Amino acid sequence: MKRSLLNMLSIAFMGILLCSCSTALKPYERQYVNDPEMAMSGSSIVKFQHYVCAIREGALVAEGNKGSGGCGCN
Amino acid sequence: MLFSKAQKKEAPAFRVNETEVELLYNHYIQDGDNSAVTGGEGTERLIVYGPTFNYKKEFGKNGLDFQFGVDVISSASTDNIDNIMSSASRVDTRTYSNLHYTEHFEKNKLSINIGLGASIESDYFSIGKYIGASKVSKNDMQTYSAQLQIFNDDLRWGRLDGGFLASPQFLIYPVELRFQEWYDEYERDSYNLNLGFTQVVDQRNSIGVFGILSLQKGLLATPFHRIFFSDDTEAVEQFPNKRHKMALSLKWNKFTGGGIIFKNTLGTYIDDFGILGLTLDHETAIKLSPKWTLLPSFRFYVQKESKYFEPLGVHSPNETYYTSDYDLSSFRSTRFGLGWRHWPAARKNKGLHIFSLQYFLYHRSDGLTAHTVSTSFNFKTKRARARKKKQ
Numbered sequence: 001m002k003r004s005l006l007n008m009l010s011i012a013f014m015g016i017l018l019c020s021c022s023t024a025l026k027p028y029e030r031q032y033v034n035d036p037e038m039a040m041s042g043s044s045i046v047k048f049q050h051y052v053c054a055i056r057e058g059a060l061v062a063e064g065n066k067g068s069g070g071c072g073c074n
Numbered sequence: 075m076l077f078s079k080a081q082k083k084e085a086p087a088f089r090v091n092e093t094e095v096e097l098l099y100n101h102y103i104q105d106g107d108n109s110a111v112t113g114g115e116g117t118e119r120l121i122v123y124g125p126t127f128n129y130k131k132e133f134g135k136n137g138l139d140f141q142f143g144v145d146v147i148s149s150a151s152t153d154n155i156d157n158i159m160s161s162a163s164r165v166d167t168r169t170y171s172n173l174h175y176t177e178h179f180e181k182n183k184l185s186i187n188i189g190l191g192a193s194i195e196s197d198y199f200s201i202g203k204y205i206g207a208s209k210v211s212k213n214d215m216q217t218y219s220a221q222l223q224i225f226n227d228d229l230r231w232g233r234l235d236g237g238f239l240a241s242p243q244f245l246i247y248p249v250e251l252r253f254q255e256w257y258d259e260y261e262r263d264s265y266n267l268n269l270g271f272t273q274v275v276d277q278r279n280s281i282g283v284f285g286i287l288s289l290q291k292g293l294l295a296t297p298f299h300r301i302f303f304s305d306d307t308e309a310v311e312q313f314p315n316k317r318h319k320m321a322l323s324l325k326w327n328k329f330t331g332g333g334i335i336f337k338n339t340l341g342t343y344i345d346d347f348g349i350l351g352l353t354l355d356h357e358t359a360i361k362l363s364p365k366w367t368l369l370p371s372f373r374f375y376v377q378k379e380s381k382y383f384e385p386l387g388v389h390s391p392n393e394t395y396y397t398s399d400y401d402l403s404s405f406r407s408t409r410f411g412l413g414w415r416h417w418p419a420a421r422k423n424k425g426l427h428i429f430s431l432q433y434f435l436y437h438r439s440d441g442l443t444a445h446t447v448s449t450s451f452n453f454k455t456k457r458a459r460a461r462k463k464k465q
Contacts, residue, residue, distance in 0.1 A: 024213035025277060032278045032329035037359040037367065040272050040282045040325055044128060045432050045448040046357075048100050049409070052446065056104075056438070058377055058402045059343035059351035062323035063270065063284035 089134050089459050094427070096128040097451045098143075106400075106442030109151035110311070111248075113300040114386040114398030118442060119150040137176035139189075144169050155298040156249045167234065168195045174204065183210040187221075197231040197246055197298075206268075219270040227262040229293055245297040247310055256310045262292040272325075282325040290317040301398055303391045311397045313382060319345040323353075333361030348381035349402060357411075365418065369432060371411035379404040400440055407438045413448075427454035 025033070032038065040063070042050070050061040106118035126143035145168040152166060170193035178185050184207065191202035206221030230242035245260055265288065272282040292315060299311035323341040330336065336358055343351035357371040380402040382395045389396040413432025419425045429451055436444040 024215055025274060029277050030214075030274075033274050033280050035329060035335070037335045037361070038280060038327050038329055040270075040280070040327065043430065043450065044096060044098050044126070045100075045413075045430060045450055048098075048124075048448060049411075049434060049446070052102065052436070052444070053373075053375070053409075056401055056436070056442070056444070057351065057375060057407065058345070058347070058349040058380060059341075059353070059375075060286055060288060060319055060321045061353075062268075062286045062321040062341055062343075063282070063325065063339075 090132070091134070091457045091459055092130075092132040093455045094128075094130040095453045096126075096130075098126040098128065099449050100124040100126070101447045102444065103446075104442065104444040106438070106440070108400035108403075108440055108442065109154070110296065110299040110397070110399035110401070111151040111154050113302040113308075114400060116154060117150045121148040122146070123148075135178045135180065137174075137178065137187075139172075139174040139176070141170075141172040141191075143171075152298075155246060166196055168193060168198075170194075172202070183212070184208070194233060196234040198227065198229055199233055199242070200225055200227040208270075215274045217270070217272045219268075221268045223264070223266040223268070225262075225264040225266075227264070227292075228260060229262060229297065230260050245293075247297050248300050251300075251308065251310060256312075257293055257295070257297065259293050259315070262290065262294060264291075265289045278329040280327050282323075282327075284323045284325065286319070286321045288317075288319040288321075290319070291315060295397070296399075299397065299399055301389055301396050302386050303389050304387055305391060306387075307391055309391070309396075311399065312395050313347070313397065314395060317345060317347055319343070321351075335359040335361075347402070348379070350378040352376050359415075365416060367415040367417075369411070369413040369415060369430075371409075371434075373407075373409040373411075375407045375409075377403075377405055377407075400442070403440065405439045407436065409434055409436045411435075419454075423454075423456040425453065426451065428452040 042063075050063075053059075054061055100122070102120075102122040102124065104118060104120045107116065108114055109116040109118045123146040124143065126141065129138075129140040131138045147166045147168065149166065170191065172189060172191035174187055174189035176185050176187040187204070187206050189202075189204035191204070193200045193202075203224045204221060206219065208217060208219035210217050228242060230244060231246040232241065232243035245255075245257060247256060267287045269285045270282065271284075272280060274280045294313040294315060294317055295311040297310055301309045301311060303309070321341065321343040323339055326338045328336045336356070339353065339355035341351075341353035341355070343349070343353075353373065353375045355371075355373045357369065360368040360370075362368055380397065382397050383402045384396065384398065386398055389398070411432060411434040413430060416429040417427070418429065419427055430449065432448050434446040434448075436446070
């Protein structure tokens with residue numbers, strides 16, 4: 001799994017390099033990417049699921065910012 | 075002449091003031107047989123009733139975000155801190171609040187945000203501090219974000235039980251282990267650095283890379299988690315007083331034909347307790363009409379256990395660090411979700427903006443099962459205001 005983390009890092013950097021070459025969209029071409037369902041950050045309901053998983057599993061969720069402290073010890 | 079005069083006349087400029095109120099309720103039920111309170115064997119039955127109030131206001135260049143919530147926790151395992159035999163569930167309350175302020179710099183497409191937060195339970199008090207920034211590229215194709223979070227926690231018991239906001243008294247150990255102090259500290263500090271990058275790839279695809287680096291210091295064990303050693307003696311959980319964590323997520327959102335949106339996440343996690351995690355997460359949003367969206371989802375997670383974990387009766391008393399908390403064991407978990415989102419006032423500037431109802435079923439390979447029902451009522455008010463002319 002350590003190898004998969006390194007692979008993901010290299011894929012991420014390659015993806016960033018490739019995508020930064022993509023051409024800009026005109027405002028009228030942004031109909032789909034600006035749709036609220038396309039938002040990268042999740043809804044409050046999804047954030048609560050990240051919170052539950054962060055407690056019930058040993059791992060952190062990278063895009064799920066911790067909103068408040070708490071022991072999660074129950 | 076007339077034409078040039080008309081050209082000089084400036085069009086009135088408006089700013090939109092937006093207020094958003096969200097009423098959220100999460101109902102969480104869990105059951106399993108590996109409670110860390112009873113040393114790795116025993117009920118994990120838990121019910122959480124969680125109402126939350128979110129308030130967001132955008133006024134001109136500034137934004138304010140306020141959150142207040144309460145989790146009422148009915149936990150059979152916590153009851154076993156005092157009594158090994160199961161009895162009626164103990165009820166605890168976690169109250170939390172956050173306030174964030176954002177300043178937008180339109181010229182540079184830059185936002186700076188700062189925040190403060192706090193949460194309190196009978197055996198826990200946490201203060202959170204946040205500072206961050208996000209930047210959108212000139213052509214609106216990329217966003218970059220960074221946020222530093224600092225949490226200063228105190229694990230002493232007694233703030234809610236000896237009268238509201240009473241002085242904390244001591245760490246709470248299992249009833250039969252209160253003859254000595256097991257730790258020489260009661261504070262825990264966490265420093266999280268969140269980094270994010272998103273990129274619009276084309277008209278229907280966008281990707282994101284998110285990372286978190288985390289350092290925890292202080293008392294990282296839970297004082298009332300029991301350990302039963304191989305020679306039948308007993309102690310409480312012990313961990314090193316430092317933990318480094320790192321997580322990375324790749325996200326890919328795709329708007330396909332027919333109003334179907336696929337949101338995919340691949341995540342990895344590693345820390346120096348020896349835990350490795352891999353997550354595959356998929357959400358689909360099916361737009362049945364402009365006002366109705368169906369939300370099926372699936373998540374798969376696999377974890378390699380911490381080097382400090384062993385089941386009940388396996389740890390040797392000669393070890394320095396030990397836990398029988400199954401959250402840190404090796405397992406696989408799956409989560410299925412289904413819900414819908416309703417946009418009753420998509421084109422109006424006032425009233426109920428979004429209503430969501432979602433259900434999640436979580437299952438872990440060690441037998442733990444959890445159900446969550448979440449509902450959200452989101453109200454929005456938009457008002458356009460003419461900008462003040464500079465003198």
